[in-house]
Amino acid sequence: MTLDLTGPPRPWPHALVRRFGAAHDRALDRADCWATPPAEGDPELLERLADLFGAPPGRTVVTGGVRQFAGSWAGLTRTALVERPGFADIGLVLAGTAAVSALPWEELPGAAQSCPEPVTVWVTSPYRNPDGHSLDTAGRAALAELARAGHQVVVNQVYRWYAPSVEPPPGCWSVTSLAKLCGGGSRLGWATVPDGVTVLPALRGSGPATTWQRAWAGFLDRPALASLHRSCIEPTLEARGAFTDRLGELLGWEFAGGGMSLSLSWHGAEEDRVMAEFAEQELRVGPGSAFDGQAGSVRLAFTGVDAAGAVRAADRVALLAARTAGALMPVR
Template identity: 45%
Template sequence: MIDLTGPPRFWSLRLAQRFARCQEEAFRTPEWWRGPAPFGEPELRERLAELFGAPPERTVVTGGVRQFATAWAVAVRGGAGALPAMAVEAPTFSDIPEIVGSVEARAWSDLGAAPQTVPLWLTSPFRNPDGRSLGPAEISVLTDRIAAGTPVVINEVYRWFASKRLGPVPEGAWTVTSLAKLAGPGVRLGWFVAPDIASIARPLTSDGPPTAWQRGWARFLDAQTVNALRSDLVEATLDAKRSFLQYLIGTPEWQGNSPHLTLAHPTMDELTALRRLADEGVQASPGAAFRTPTAALRLAFSGVTVAEAADAARVFAKVGGFSPVLFD
């Protein structure tokens, strides 16, 4: 079975061995068993500033995007029930609405109509599942909302697939990312950048990853390692996606470097499409799992080779009728 649901790609043996050495070193540091520093271990925050431009005074290390979403939903509401809802982009990764609770779905084209008291959560670059990134129109709307007092979070978990420096985010927005899409979901390490120090409430600093884990990653992460992870994991995923697109639609480009792809069929519902594909040896994800407004399939290429991606494209071509789609 060719799995296009997005299982993680394996590390090279060289990287795995180096990480093991860095973790061993972390366990030899003084008092590695104590609780982590509230904003994160200083050496890790310094490394994040050095490599990714994360301003140390406004950066907090977290266990990942999900953990941040849980704490932020509490902190931004100022207590349970203080705000009636949060607006989360639609489509989106379905875990986020479930985590933050009391959610209203908003298409990007409808962001300006959300009440000013309702916080907004969006993903850019490369929104999951269709790969859209915020453009000037959306940035302008979000900037106006922030100026009016609306809290806005930009989830940058797919930043690793951007070929160039990330584009601008609205001034005053929160940003959050993790290493999950660079190194694997089991890493459970990320960070957020707050718009100002005063916004960093205690719930956001009370549950960071273990001290030794943070110190190990501080030793492991350097420019050479990031480049190796990009080559082994990110570029391999993009190569597989390009191979799929080249065969299916005749061009390797669709939404640039997005690691995932959304396909629609003019007449076939999701369950029928998934069954047809499975009968031919290909597994995909239903659009319903991402709250797509119309029937679609989400494909992710992190778990397949270039050859497997081409074989999967042949299956889609055999079934027929599928084409890439974007949502508002």
């Protein structure tokens, strides 16, 4: 049986599906359902985001998600520095209107400081894709210092659902979405503007349709959020923990970070071979190139398996590791 570690969304409980359908019907049953939404977002949704997630009134802008935010952001600066590893599509979106360089977190401050004008710095924390790493105290301080120096720092918090709530470093933008909680098809997110900064014109009016915003506003409340967490987040964390614990028992491996994913690297092997070897073990994984990862790396995400499936996956990875004579290891 093939185990899917590519990160498909978990299905919602039927009761939540029905509840969302009812909220959508109510949104459609309003006379102004096809009206253009306000520039920063529908007031009902903004109120809901403030209540549930602390999204600050007056500094929150509804968007269609993180990728859409990046598209609206593109062109704000002539240079963009993005994290490596990270979701490679962000660099591609920004590259349409800026010179983009992908660098490890520790190299971003020096690269920004060497530029003669403000640049965009893009990082993902907590639990970034693909390795599950989060900014430490020193990393947060470095980003805050870049923001104070006039650079535009964006912290993608799309994996916030897997971690305790944390504010972005002072002076930094934050952007998130419901994609890693509800599924990529939710197409709803929001950005938080740094205190004292004016909302960028390109971001105003970038949210989805009025009906869609109101449907989510009518659906999302604390019980619905708790049900989504139980159904979609907790099983994923349990599966990742079962996988890492099993490989700790079998091979003594230790894994940094957390969240929904982790990375493995096969030293000296080409990506095509690594992917083929995992497929031979009936494991579907994500190619490292999709995340600007090191050569021979793959991403394993645990939204598509339960804890028992994660243990079976670990057993297969252990067999594969035994064949590599130590070349396959966790990415730290």
